[in-house]
Amino acid sequence: MQPEVLFGHALGIAPPWEVTEVSFSKESSRLDITIGFQRGTTFPCPVCGAMVPVYDTTEKEWRHMNFFQYEAYLHAKVPRVKCPNEGCGVKQVKVPWARAGSGFTLLFEALVMTMCRDMPVNVIARLFAVTDTRLWRVINTYVEMARAQEDYSDVHRVGMDETSVKRSQDYVTFFFDLDKKKLLFGTTGNGNETVKEFVADLKTHNGDPEQVTDAAIDMSKAFIKGVKEQLPNAVTTFDPFHVIKLMNDAMAKVRAEEAKLFPEILKKSRYLFLKNPENLTSEQEQRLNAIITSQNLKSTEAYLHKLNLQNVYFAESRQEAEVLLTHWYQDASKSSLKLIKKMANTVKDHWSGILSHFDSNLTTGFLEGINSLIQAAKARARGYRNPRNLIAMAFLIAGKLRFTSLPPLPT
Ligand SMILES: [Zn+2]
Numbered sequence: 001m002q003p004e005v006l007f008g009h010a011l012g013i014a015p016p017w018e019v020t021e022v023s024f025s026k027e028s029s030r031l032d033i034t035i036g037f038q039r040g041t042t043f044p045c046p047v048c049g050a051m052v053p054v055y056d057t058t059e060k061e062w063r064h065m066n067f068f069q070y071e072a073y074l075h076a077k078v079p080r081v082k083c084p085n086e087g088c089g090v091k092q093v094k095v096p097w098a099r100a101g102s103g104f105t106l107l108f109e110a111l112v113m114t115m116c117r118d119m120p121v122n123v124i125a126r127l128f129a130v131t132d133t134r135l136w137r138v139i140n141t142y143v144e145m146a147r148a149q150e151d152y153s154d155v156h157r158v159g160m161d162e163t164s165v166k167r168s169q170d171y172v173t174f175f176f177d178l179d180k181k182k183l184l185f186g187t188t189g190n191g192n193e194t195v196k197e198f199v200a201d202l203k204t205h206n207g208d209p210e211q212v213t214d215a216a217i218d219m220s221k222a223f224i225k226g227v228k229e230q231l232p233n234a235v236t237t238f239d240p241f242h243v244i245k246l247m248n249d250a251m252a253k254v255r256a257e258e259a260k261l262f263p264e265i266l267k268k269s270r271y272l273f274l275k276n277p278e279n280l281t282s283e284q285e286q287r288l289n290a291i292i293t294s295q296n297l298k299s300t301e302a303y304l305h306k307l308n309l310q311n312v313y314f315a316e317s318r319q320e321a322e323v324l325l326t327h328w329y330q331d332a333s334k335s336s337l338k339l340i341k342k343m344a345n346t347v348k349d350h351w352s353g354i355l356s357h358f359d360s361n362l363t364t365g366f367l368e369g370i371n372s373l374i375q376a377a378k379a380r381a382r383g384y385r386n387p388r389n390l391i392a393m394a395f396l397i398a399g400k401l402r403f404t405s406l407p408p409l410p411t
Helices: 003-011 106-115 121-128 132-148 193-204 221-230 240-261 270-274 282-294 298-312 318-333 338-349 351-355 364-380 387-398
Strands: 017-025 030-037 042-044 051-067 070-083 089-092 157-164 171-177 182-188 214-217 235-238
Touching (some): 121 132, 157 364, 171 364, 235 351, 240 298, 270 282, 298 338, 318 338
Parallel strands (some): 214 235
Antiparallel strands (some): 171 182
16 A cells, blocks of 8 residues: 555545645654645535635645654645635635644644643643644634533522632632533633623523522622622522631631741641641641640630631531521630631621521532632643633633534544
């Protein structure tokens, strides 16, 4: 079998296209495959489908999957056809091995889309010696195509969360379907405007904002306002993850301040205070016990408030939770520690949203998981250059998208 015929089969090139030349250069470690068509071939007009003769051709090159360690390229003179039918004009024909406008073959793109589920994009870029910007363009294109197919008509319970991006002034906000446990939308910013943008996107995917019954958010004013204005029938729930995080932040500040006064006792104890007691090793547990029983420390007081607040979430009903939260509030509001008092006030101001967690039955597991999904997206998108790329990566990881326009990779 001639190499041209062999490569034609391997690439799935079918008439009128055929492989006309295969050239291999060891020096430049490249494999170049030229594809052509016979003179007089007619092609379908991309507008109306009528078979029409070639008008002219443009030389194009596509990067293909590596052939062992060699970079492989496809070349072809891509015809334009001049269709006599009304409104068609001169148009470039579609080639079966690549997407219009792409410098990669479909198989190469399929490989990239598969690899970037497990590997940072800049690593893949280095592996194929292409710029990561080109790969991001591919990823963004497929994510957009797949998202266009998405149907949000049965979205009822949503969760939203923000994360800072590289320059810590910038934020990206993500919106999740809490029932299907998937990412619905991501956008830059962290204001109430982001909720507006989410609702607009929801509508373009057949979603109905009036149908949204629950919104799990942190206690930021922007989200509270956004939900109130944009999701009129949603009960706001302040998710436990963010409530506890706020409490932990207050406690950590108290401890850090005090550690300056008593370094010999509190040095390197941050982790001991933040970790859930059941996750401490016995050695860590001993050390923490020694700290909290040794003196009348402010850190100990803050730590006990934190444990008591966490304990509220073990309640089995809203009623029970409210009793526990009331006790907690009564204690914390009498604290001499400013930060704890402040936390008590924050809890009071968000009282019903904190307790509605016990009615809405929102799966806390997933809410906590959201944070780690976002961290995973950040890691996978390493060096992501702009928030749009980070959002695309988050969709790959958590969007449960179906990439129907990608060819299956050979198995
Ligand atoms: Zn036509």
